[in-house]
Amino acid sequence: MCHAYSITTNLEALRRLRFTFDIAVNIGNLPPQTGIYPDMLAPIIRNAPGGYRELVKVRWGMPSSSRALYLAAKERAKKLIEREGRSISPDEFDEMVRLEPDRGTHNVRNTDSGHWKRWLRPEFRCIVPFTSFAEFSSAIGPNGKKRGNTWFAYDADRPLGWFAGIYAPQWTSVRKTSEGLISTDLFAFLTTEPNDVVASANPDSMPVILTTPEEIETWLTAPWEEAKALQRPLPPSALRVVSVGPKEDPEPVPDQSSLF
Structure with missing residues (x-):
């Protein structure tokens, strides 16, 4: 599963x-991550209540x-x-379950699961920008x-790409014991079987990546029966290995280009 990514575009x-x-207050000048x-x-860019779309920073992990x-609470x-x-x-055990720390699930694979179906409707879909x-x-x-x-990236210049994501607005849970019970927006992105390039590091999965404006629009608006066809791997030629080893991928994007 994808456990880290970068976004260094502007x-x-x-x-x-x-x-x-619209651009949320917490975006600022969008410094590189x-x-x-x-x-x-x-x-992320999400379908927001009121029929508009919003660029906003949200916590990763549904x-x-x-x-x-x-x-986990039972253990x-x-x-x-x-x-x-x-x-x-x-009663004590029920309280332990209620307050069980949940760091979240950051990749969503089994979209047939009843747990995920509630968030597969267009109003809970989002797109997640990435450069690697x-x-x-x-x-x-x-x-x-x-x-x-x-x-992995499209190429060494790391042009902008988009994951197909979902989000949960104002979910109440304990993310960290030190924080206690909080309500916050959460997101994750879908995964699928890997192509041959990604399988060299992870034979189990890769992120679902949207490659055209038409695919983005379908993901954000179409009924699930249509949108679910986008949960598929990219052709091997679409991605390449750009770095091996470091915890961060700090390479700049020289022309701040986009795949589109």
Whole structure:
């Protein structure tokens, strides 16, 4: 699964889309983000209430399933019982489930799952700008160490691209124990089976990438029965490896170009 990406382009490149969008206050001047990881804020363009579109920074990581949180709380309760040598009441366990920390699910693959279906309608879809993305590889490189991040982009200039994403507005959960219960907007992007280039680092998946203005419009507006056809890998010729190893991909985009 894609566990990191970068966006180093500017607002002008994003404005080259064929539709207009409002810009949220938290965008600022859109400084480069050379290493975006789960639970960080990152820009998306979303279908916003009121029929307009908005460029806004949102926290990466959609809500995990209730079953996943229940099982995590159950394991935590088991350790508590063993450590303190006491039982816990049903009400105490329910509270543990409610407050179970959820760092979020940052890639969405099984769109047949009832957990994800609620957010597949157009009003919860978004597009996520990127200039490169990373898949982690445990394979040993020539230096005898794990290869680590393998960064992929359209080419060495890292032109702007778009992931197909979904978002959850004002979801209430515990993201970090230190924060406690909060309500915040969340997003993630879809994945699919990898093409041959991405499979060199991750044989299981790659992000769903939209390659034309028409595909972007379909993703943001079409019924799911039509939009779901976009959950497919790109041809191998569409991507290349641009860096191996670093946690961030700081290479500049010389002409701030866009695939479009």
